Amino acid sequence: MKSRRTHYEVLSVTSSSSLADIKTSYRELLLATHPDKVRGPAASGAERLNKTYSVDEIKEAYRVLADDNLRKKYDNDLLEDGKKKGIYKFGDGVDEVSLDTFDMNEEDSEEVMHYTRKCPRCQVADGFKLNDDLLEEFAVPCENSDDGRFQVLIQCDSCSLWLKVYFFCAEEEEEA
Numbered sequence: 001m002k003s004r005r006t007h008y009e010v011l012s013v014t015s016s017s018s019l020a021d022i023k024t025s026y027r028e029l030l031l032a033t034h035p036d037k038v039r040g041p042a043a044s045g046a047e048r049l050n051k052t053y054s055v056d057e058i059k060e061a062y063r064v065l066a067d068d069n070l071r072k073k074y075d076n077d078l079l080e081d082g083k084k085k086g087i088y089k090f091g092d093g094v095d096e097v098s099l100d101t102f103d104m105n106e107e108d109s110e111e112v113m114h115y116t117r118k119c120p121r122c123q124v125a126d127g128f129k130l131n132d133d134l135l136e137e138f139a140v141p142c143e144n145s146d147d148g149r150f151q152v153l154i155q156c157d158s159c160s161l162w163l164k165v166y167f168f169c170a171e172e173e174e175e176a
């Protein structure tokens with residue numbers, strides 16, 4: 001059984017790429033695979049990918065990612081796959097961002113730090129929301145990391161985008 005490439009990899013885009021980016025990449029890839037254009041100057045990356053993926057793969061990837069509903073369903077399938085493989089391994093097609101890129105707000109009443117971030121895909125200002133309680137509950141240590149780096153997967157409230165958020169745990173452990 002050969003490992004399956006994600007549609008994002010086939011189209012040389014990421015899970016946060018806009019529809020416009022996906023269309024551009026798709027056209028470049030198709031041009032690069034077209035027999036008449038093989039000798040022409042292929043777009044960067046497209047020529048390389050052309051040797052890896054068939055036209056059918058490229059078309060299928062585009063069919064799914066260009067359709068809002070199909071893309072959402074596909075994103076969720078990817079996430080389920082990732083869960084089966086273990087959260088640590090879930091990397092394909094998921095962008096990694098630092099918690100430093102979030103805006104921080106402390107809510108006076110609760111004294112819990114809240115983090116919000118603009119979604120790179122749908123551009124909703126606070127598409128991604130986190131707080132210290134959620135981080136404490138769901139964050140896991142990064143694989144192969146002995147520098148205190150933690151990560152958590154979160155999904156945009158408005159679209160289906162998943163991001164892997166990492167941060168360094170600043171708290172000192174109280175050990176005797």
Ligand SMILES: [Zn+2]
Binds near residue numbers: 119121160161
């Ligand atoms: Zn979004």
